[in-house]
Amino acid sequence: MDLFFYYLIAVNVLGFSLFGIDKSRARRHTWRIPEKTLFAAAVLGGSIGCLAGMYTFRHKTKHPSFTIGLPLILALQCFLAYWISIQ
Secondary structure, X not given: OHHHHHHHHHHHHHHHHHHHHHHHHHHHOOOOOOHHHHHHHHHXXXXXXXXXXXXXXXXXXXXXXXXXXXXXXXXXHHHHHHHHHHO
């Protein structure tokens, strides 16, 4: 259980960081992080960090795929965690 907790911390820090890095790169007009990579970080357990990064850096907040998709991923992960806990 401890290892899983550390994994969740790491993937959420990664998701938060990816949004910050991509916003910085967008401002400088350099190579960007693909959207599928941002979503992959969320799907792999970093949805809270990605949401926090999205709103902290005000990045991708005008894209419905992110403003709807990331909360949906988080809701599905919460449902899955609840379902696993009652089994």
